[in-house]
Amino acid sequence: NGWVADGWTLPDEVLRDAPTYTPRPSEIADLELLLSGAYRPLTGFLGPADLTSLRRNGRLADGTAWPVPVTLEVPQAVLRQLDVADPGKRVLILADLEGAPIAALDTTEVYPTREGFGGAAGRVKRLGDGGHGAFRRMRRTPAEVRGTLPQGRVLGVIADRPLHRPQLAQIARAARTLAAHLLVLVPVGAPGADGLAPEALVRCVLAARDRMPPCTIVALPLPDQGGDDIRAAMLRTRVAAAYGVTHLLASSDSMLSGGGLRVLVPRELAYDGRDGQWRSLDDIPPKHRRLPLTPAEIEDHLDRGTILPEWHTPPAVARELARARPPRRQRGLVVFFTGLSGSGKSTMATGVADALQESGERTVTLLDGDIVRRHLSAGLTFSAADRDTNIKRIGWVAAEVGRHGGVAICCPIAPYHEARAAAREFARNAGAGFVLVHVSTPLAECERRDRKGLYAKARAGLIKGMTGIDDPYETPTDAELTIDTTDLSYGEAVTTVLRYLGNNGWLDPR
Ligand code: PPS
Incomplete structure (x- = not known):
């Protein structure tokens, strides 16, 4: 039977058939302020006419002064399910991170933003009871x-x-x-x-x-x-x-x-x-x-x-x-090693984990590349998209370990800057520290070691997409620590990391 509010009817079948989309956290914040009336006189996300006017003179198209664009960006795949010309087919349900509906958007305009996405504009109406949360x-x-x-x-x-x-x-x-x-x-x-x-x-x-x-x-x-x-x-x-x-x-x-x-x-x-x-x-x-x-x-x-x-x-x-x-020596911490296969990441990560377990000062979870791929990331390939998924999973789990005061030690190749940055952001949002260790051992040395014989196979063309050979590795520009293990013993490499963590307050002074 639907319900009417402010002249906007939302029949049950329209709600039932409407696609659902979860906006980015900053867009959800804007949505909450629109719904609460804190953004009055705005009643929804802005469209092209208002945005152009805003850029030109800091006013909405009707002349109202307004400081910033309040916009919503939606993937094209979702927008394609809407028909802005038909009031019964243009409702988009906006959901929170758990997928529970927050509001309905009466999408009266869509406009291009960037590849794969578009802006969606229109008034919004609260659905549900306003949700829960701390x-x-x-x-x-x-x-x-x-x-x-x-x-x-x-x-x-x-x-x-x-x-x-x-x-x-x-x-x-x-x-x-x-x-x-x-x-x-x-x-x-x-x-x-x-x-x-x-x-x-x-x-x-x-x-x-x-x-x-x-x-x-x-x-x-x-x-x-x-x-x-x-x-x-x-x-x-x-x-x-x-x-x-x-x-x-x-x-x-x-x-x-x-x-x-x-x-x-x-x-x-x-x-x-x-x-x-x-x-x-x-x-x-x-x-x-x-x-x-x-x-x-x-x-x-x-x-x-x-x-x-x-x-x-x-x-x-x-x-x-x-x-x-809490003080750094008790606060959660993610130690994230990145580098080529054979650079010495896993060896150093294991050494650091062993040292912390021996001293008993910290609880440790080791998220080793190979082991993660057998469990958490089973089934993923080495395509760019799957590598990103792999790193995001590792980063997410590591941040949860950090949230509870533990030390997570990760050692995937993590060839892409963006995925490493996402892992850093997960840790920050969990209140945990994040230390990026770039194990910068050059390719020639990794290839000389070739412990798993992968480089030889890649050179022979037997495997494709091997990092460093025919797949990219983006050198970090934001590493807290850079270590080339070419001329370091196992003990020296591990001590370098432990000393850094001690000097920066993450461990008891050593
Ligand atoms: S990634 O890029 O971070 O998702 O990679 P990661 O999960 O760390 O997995 C790297 C290990 O997988 C083995 N392996 C390969 N590495 C790179 N490229 C290709 N194509 C590949 N195929 C298999 C390799 O043994 C890596 O282990 P490490 O410990 O780094 O030597």
């Missing part, structure tokens, strides 16, 4: 939040990092000066720049709650800030305004006004050693003044496992942070 109850819509805010000014803070005492002091000051209610927006779209999982960021912000004036805390999937991109900052400002913020406390200089609210650039504060207060830098004599820790200094404390000092961070926040980012 801290879902904190993901409230702008209308819900505005309905609970007291009359008067609303001070907005975008907490994309944990709140330490300097930020808390700035917030308290601004709220007092404006006599405003405080609204804290916590971005939970993707892990933060510092590798902090979204849930951990929320816990850190909640841990600072008793150091703030009475406040409302909302989690929302704000897309990546994208460095100090001004347009991205403007978009955040618009979203804050949609939530009812009248005054936004800038977290960086890139924050601009826009969306009908005022942006406050807070004064730089420092810790006054005389009375333990945070006040304007200029009001403290230099010898009593302590500047806030930089993000790099905070990261360094966490990496080493030293407690963040109480003058800088409330103990409850420090505890939460230390739990989310």
Whole structure:
């Protein structure tokens, strides 16, 4: 019997027959903000007319100012199942990563983007109950939040990092000066720049709650800030305004006004050693003044496992942070060896794994190329596509090992940069470290060793697609460590890796 909303009818049989597609995480974040009304007046993904106008003058085709394109890219294979001319055949169901429907897209326009893909534009409508997930109850819509805010000014803070005492002091000051209610927006779209999982960021912000004036805390999937991109900052400002913020406390200089609210650039504060207060830098004599820790200094404390000092961070926040980012010697780690067949990867990887098992300081999972291909990647060939699949599987499993604090040691050839980069990204998203070891032993030496006789076979034309002979190997440009084993003994090669890991805090000093 279908249902009608905003004049858009979605009969059951249309829903049943519609193709389903899972967008990229950043597109899902945009979708959530469209559905919640945080992107009002936008009601869907933009089409060519709006995009052209936006590029030209920062406005939608109807003249509304809007900072960034909000677009959806879909594989051609999916788009071919739609007929934009027929309202009954142009609905695309957008699903989350698990495949559960989030929304229906009324695809009124498709346009070319790049090979194999196209843009899909049209209004969106929520399907289902808004889903589940950690801290879902904190993901409230702008209308819900505005309905609970007291009359008067609303001070907005975008907490994309944990709140330490300097930020808390700035917030308290601004709220007092404006006599405003405080609204804290916590971005939970993707892990933060510092590798902090979204849930951990929320816990850190909640841990600072008793150091703030009475406040409302909302989690929302704000897309990546994208460095100090001004347009991205403007978009955040618009979203804050949609939530009812009248005054936004800038977290960086890139924050601009826009969306009908005022942006406050807070004064730089420092810790006054005389009375333990945070006040304007200029009001403290230099010898009593302590500047806030930089993000790099905070990261360094966490990496080493030293407690963040109480003058800088409330103990409850420090505890939460230390739990989310344990010291490197306890944090998950992926050691990823890459190199030609016969370069010495497996030998070194096994040596490193043995050393860690002997010392007992770490739990270890060894994902050796040959062994992986017998189990995890059984049936895959050595085509470029299958090699990529193989590396992604290895990278995914390794990241899960890392998520739980273990050390995963991988040693596939991994000839392609992109697949290695994907493995690095998996590890980062799991909060684990990633060390790429390029075993750079030259082809001539690998061929001289030819332990498995594969190079001889390849030269004789008996096997095709052998890496280094008639298949490519893209030399890494982002390796943490490069080792040529031509003139190294087994012991020397293994020690080089262990020493690197020790010097960088991943293992007990050796
Ligand atoms: S890849 O490219 O990362 O997916 O390769 P990987 O899973 O590490 O598998 C490499 C091992 O497979 C054997 N082998 C080949 N290697 C390269 N090219 C071709 N065509 C090939 N055919 C079989 C080879 O023994 C590799 O093992 P290692 O340990 O690297 O010597």
